[in-house]
Amino acid sequence: MPKPEILDPQGKAVLGALPRLGFQGVVDVRQGKRFELEVAGEVTEAVLAQVHEMAETLLSNPVIENFEVRVEPGVEQGVEQGVEQSA
Amino acid sequence: MKIGVVTFPGSLDDVDAQRAVRIGGHEAVALWHGDHDLRGVDAVVLPGGFSYGDYLRCGAISRFSPVMAEVVEAAERGMPVLGICNGFQILCESHLLPGALIRNDHRRFVCRDQRLRIENASTAWTSAYAEGDEITIVLKNGEGGFVADEATLDRLEGEGQVVARYLDGNPNGSLRDIAGVSNARGNVVGLMPHPEHCVEELTGAGTDGIGFFASLTADWLATVSA
Numbered sequence A: 001m002p003k004p005e006i007l008d009p010q011g012k013a014v015l016g017a018l019p020r021l022g023f024q025g026v027v028d029v030r031q032g033k034r035f036e037l038e039v040a041g042e043v044t045e046a047v048l049a050q051v052h053e054m055a056e057t058l059l060s061n062p063v064i065e066n067f068e069v070r071v072e073p074g075v076e077q078g079v080e081q082g083v084e085q086s087a
Numbered sequence B: 001m002k003i004g005v006v007t008f009p010g011s012l013d014d015v016d017a018q019r020a021v022r023i024g025g026h027e028a029v030a031l032w033h034g035d036h037d038l039r040g041v042d043a044v045v046l047p048g049g050f051s052y053g054d055y056l057r058c059g060a061i062s063r064f065s066p067v068m069a070e071v072v073e074a075a076e077r078g079m080p081v082l083g084i085c086n087g088f089q090i091l092c093e094s095h096l097l098p099g100a101l102i103r104n105d106h107r108r109f110v111c112r113d114q115r116l117r118i119e120n121a122s123t124a125w126t127s128a129y130a131e132g133d134e135i136t137i138v139l140k141n142g143e144g145g146f147v148a149d150e151a152t153l154d155r156l157e158g159e160g161q162v163v164a165r166y167l168d169g170n171p172n173g174s175l176r177d178i179a180g181v182s183n184a185r186g187n188v189v190g191l192m193p194h195p196e197h198c199v200e201e202l203t204g205a206g207t208d209g210i211g212f213f214a215s216l217t218a219d220w221l222a223t224v225s226a
Helices: A009-020 A043-058 B014-023 B066-077 B086-093 B150-157 B210-213 B218-222
Strands: A034-040 A068-073 A080-086 B003-009 B029-034 B043-046 B080-083 B101-102 B110-116 B136-139 B145-147 B162-166 B180-181 B188-191
Touching: A034 A043, A043 A080, A068 B043, A068 B188, B003 B014, B014 B029, B029 B162, B043 B066, B043 B086, B066 B080, B080 B086, B086 B101, B086 B188, B145 B180, B150 B218, B162 B188
Parallel strands: B003 B029, B003 B043, B043 B080, B080 B188
Antiparallel strands: A034 A080, A068 A080, B101 B145, B110 B136, B110 B162, B162 B180, B180 B188
16 A cells, blocks of 8 residues: 555545545555465465565556555465465 | 666666766766676666556565665765655665655646756866856656655754756655755766756757766765775
8 A cells, every 4th residue: 555644646636536436435546556466375474475576576566556465365265375465 | 978768668767867968068868777897897777767667666586686775886986876856766776875765745747848956066067057046957757856854854954965956846745845956975876857858949948958967077986985
């Protein structure tokens, strides 16, 4: 997600469009990105550390974005696991 | 001097930049994003465009191209590097320059002749100007809003790392009207407007851009460590 202090022009555009469509009551919109990473095998601490590194070096720009990493069960349970990442 | 101009997939202004380098009195050397060496150039220009389609973030993929590993290493030794528009975005993503460039605050692409004030005429790329010079060159960008945290902005101002500032209104939401910045040493400069389009009366909005390509001196290159 863009850091709170960073202007988010896309979020602003969405915020402007909502009332035009009749949706009321939304006071702010922030737009970010979500990456779904599928990893082979189990999501161990080491794998998770590596995913954090990916997030810091490529998937997000730490100057303007924050990110969080969340582990979710894979499509084929026990075979693959998904790592979700929002930047 | 030999100045390399890198072409990434999606670069647009590489040929104009090469031409500007020649008009500035230097030899232009074409470099490819997949190159693993800099072919003996004395300096590098990263041109404008939409490298790698601006996928992920502008400049985010280009930063990891083979040639950029060489450029980053050489820049850290003091080699002059100029990034224009997308080149500026690549330099920020590479952490050679502070801050980042985000979508214009008004969300529209801007394309106009832009007046600027040269704030620092002692960088590798601006010594042909005088501090306070007002020039007009082309500006064309969709994601040209320069942002950094307050402490970084204060440091940039304090250390004279603001190279150029927008005049006559802020065209893209850049904080403190910043159009270009340099690193602390002054060898790496990023600029959102396009001096390479303003080097000939026939096609440009005047010739105010030539200075960026005529600034490199032997003195500067003598400071680059081997």
